[in-house]
Amino acid sequence: MDKELLAEFLLESNENMSTIEQQLMDLESNPGDASLLDAIFRTIHTVKGSCGFVGLKRLEKVAHAGENVLGKMRSHPGSVTADIISLLLECADAIQVILQGLQEHGCEPVEDYAVLIEKLHEAESMIGNASRQDGGEAGQGKVVPGWLADFPDEGMTLLREGLETPEQVLQAGFNVIKAIEGIAAPRALKILGAAKVAAGKTRREKETTEQADSTKVDREATAAGPAAAPTLKVATSNETRSEPAAGKTSSPAPQVTETIRVNVSLLDSLMNQVGELVLTRNRLVQLASSLSSAALSEEGEALDAFKSLLPLSRELNHITESLQDQLLKTRMQPVSTIWGSVPRIVRDIGKQLDKKIRVVMEGQDTELDRTILSALKDPLTHIIRNSCDHGIESPRQRLQAGKPETGTVTLKASQEAGSILITISDDGGGIDAGKVKQKAVDMGVLDNSMASSLSDAAALQFIFHPGLSTAEKVSNFSGRGVGMDVVKNAIEKVGGSVDIQSELGSGTTLSIRIPLTMAIISGMLVKCCNQLYALPQISVQELLAADADSPHWCMVAGKPFFRLRGLLLPVIRLGDALELPGEHMNRGSIVVISAGKRRVGVLVDDILGAEELVVKPLGMHFSEIDMFGGCSILGDGSVVPILDCNGLIHRMNIPLEAEGVGNMPDEVQHQDHESDKQYTLVFVASGKRYAIPMLLVERLEMVAAGDIEQVANREVLQYRGQVTPVLRWNRIMDAEEIQSDEFCCLILADNDKRMCLQVDRIEDILEAELHISMKSSEPLLLGTAIIQGKATEVVDVFELLKVANPDWFCGKEDVHERRKVLFVEDAPFFRTMLTPVLESQHFEVWHAGDGQQACEILAEKIPDIVLTDIEMPRMDGYELARRIRQNERFEGVPVIAIASSPPAESDERRRLFDVVLGKTDKDALTACLSEINQPLLPRNSKDKDVAMFSGPMLVGGRSGE
């Protein structure tokens, strides 16, 4: 099985499935919500469809059965019942169990879910029947349970009385039943009899589910009615729980990645030992190299011993490195390890409090030290509970406030400027700062006068005060007054900080910032005043050489700036920033860093390179200095401080005006000359200056003389697997050629074709106005321009390319007019699957996530082909095709449908598409596309196109041409 494909499938399916529970619950409370039902159907449908691609038979079966039920539900409005929802939930659980199995073992669990599938089939057939039987009454949302099948009329009456299960009926007793209007005494007796039998069955069923032949009993039990549903659910979950064990005995699970728990203090000491090992290694390496050089004069055994010492030290070096590496990794875990339980927590709370809440999670793969992670787990759970309980309002309140009924809790994790940032936000009611103040006053933490002068933002911070909760009612989940102070303490314990922002009416955001502490980062080592410092690589954008005499330096208002591609980059001299002794000049190298929205250059003496750094916390003496994010130990055992780019910028207090100055000239330039200025390369050949636009210059290379080969009467160079023609500028210009071992060459590239232009020397690359003041008579030159105050000949690149390769521009039309395909597909999985197929056919692919998005694209431009999925949110493929058909602009644009379950042959809607293909039938798609992608037909032959694809076609095949 393709691992990458599987991983992607799992990722997407997990994402989809994480919401399905909630969606099903929502559907239960909103049985009439057709769009929700559609959404659930799509999810299951996508899982099923993708299964076929990845070859997961069992999962496909389960999903397929579920999909069938959902499909039937779509065509029978009013068929949503509590039973069916629990059955579908069970189906979703099963899918999740299989997905989990796939994730853990890399293969499907052995359980085949025959029982569940059977039940789903049962339910599927029930849907149609029930609605036929009950007629109008089915609108009530209840189906007469199976055990009452013989008493359809009385059954509905009983249901209305709330007597659903055989047990309930038995408990009610004969007198109650016969007293119910519409049930005659003899019928009541019979009903009781049936109830007795059914109840007996359910009891028996409980005992027998684990037996192999449980399928049949189960089917009866399902028929026996809703009473069986809860017990069945237990039984099924028992089965699934015992499943992994069974899986292990029958087939040793492949690709199992085992995890172990390690005492953290043990890990810490191991870590220190490794540190010592590194030091010892260093000594050994040093000793070995000094000995070996000293021993060269000696003879005999000593020499041999020394000789073996060197490889030994290398080996030690190697072992140490890998040991260090692996040990470090054991400490890191993705945030998803503690986020896994969040959707369930939210669902449970939502269910209990009758709220509709969905969870959005981003950045789950952000890695954190495991100690920090485990310390964060409880605070996180608490915050999420708070958000659900106090933040998100009830659906009614939300609707009144004009918000979507379903509240959203968003979790985000990211590494930002050297720290891990986790935010938990909800779009709920927000926190009333006034209430917080009042509460604080009541508790005596704050007096009235202070409270009135306190800003709302400051008042919110009282949330973290012990014993303060603004919830009016204490609930199961939060609001007991223990909470946010504990959260804050726990986060601060791992060196983090927590911040709260809230806007009354629109939501609350809690930001947890965890400093680099304990994390491993990639750092750029720089030298300043003979001292090493590290900058988090994540903030580093580029490195520049900045010699003292560089013309790019300029001083604005006494502050250094560096001109970078026409922009003035504010520069911080690290020596100044760190208040290091000595005078700091504009000389050295610039590390361009970004922090937040700012971009500044940090001037250092030297850049040593990037290194993986284990971040260690700084001691209490440095807690008030915000310029350091921690420190690390280098290979030689020395300590290097890690600079915090935010702190650095903050410390330097680059005034906004200075930044304004930095940007303004640039903007002015752009306004004035944007159209005229372009990057230009100036080269020198035979003492003359030539300019060539950078647009087509792909690279500058030094080419060894030997690499240029003579083929026929031309010179070529093998460059990136291509035979590239070489032109020597001096030869073209009939100037004297300089003999050298190495040539300075420009690689010009256009549309995958390259040529190599050999010149004497490259002078500069600059942004200049190519204003040609004197036309040239030379065919290869456009004329003369003044660049940097010197007369410079401007090369006519296109003529040059023609000289290099006369066919350069032939066939260009083809490439330039790549045919455009609008690919409408909601599942990222298929998008990633099929895009390469399309691109391999030289199509330019425009993506749309659904029909609506496609329409937006179509409003702007016209594709050559539309390739669309059928099942999509917002606007499906039929509607899209209908709209395309109705619009004259798209006359002759073939619409190809790709569907995992194509509409039936008889379906009229099929005619909306020119071709209907199976989603997984790559070959048919390729064939179909290559048909369309024939060399462009003259515009007037559109009719032919249409003829080619008119009428419905067979799935997976093409109609006769």
Add this chain to the structure above:
Amino acid sequence: MNNALGELFSCRVGEQWLGLPVDQVLEVVNHQRVTPMPFSPPYILGLMNLRGQIITQVDVRVLTGLDVSEQQQRVYVVIVRSGSGESVGLVVDEVGSVSAAELSAYEKIPDTLASVWQKVGEGVIKDNEHVVVIVNVNRLLELSLPSGQDHIGCENTPDTVLH
């Protein structure tokens, strides 16, 4: 003051002998390479790597107002554990021994001692050779923190140099 009367680890700073509660002293190492940190007061020498642990070196001699240039160059680093559990290296001139402090030898800090010792001392032990100031390590470290700087700043006038 009972807690001050346990075993004391003695070390010398300038001419003053100090006694550190032995349960807060982790080990003594020779002076090692330090990485100076910007924005540090002169008594924070920088960071050292002690078997993978980053330790801040505090020069007790500078902290207590001694002129280091006159001091010997060979120094020791006493690794102590602060109240918050962090290990800090105290740079001293000489290390002595561990001995039990006897209640009979205990006295309050004499007024004649420099004010810095009044701040960090719990009392003195007089033995045959020296007057040993029993140092409250936590208070000593507090003094070395940026926030602690302010209150020694005003009192640590030149005449408080050791006798």
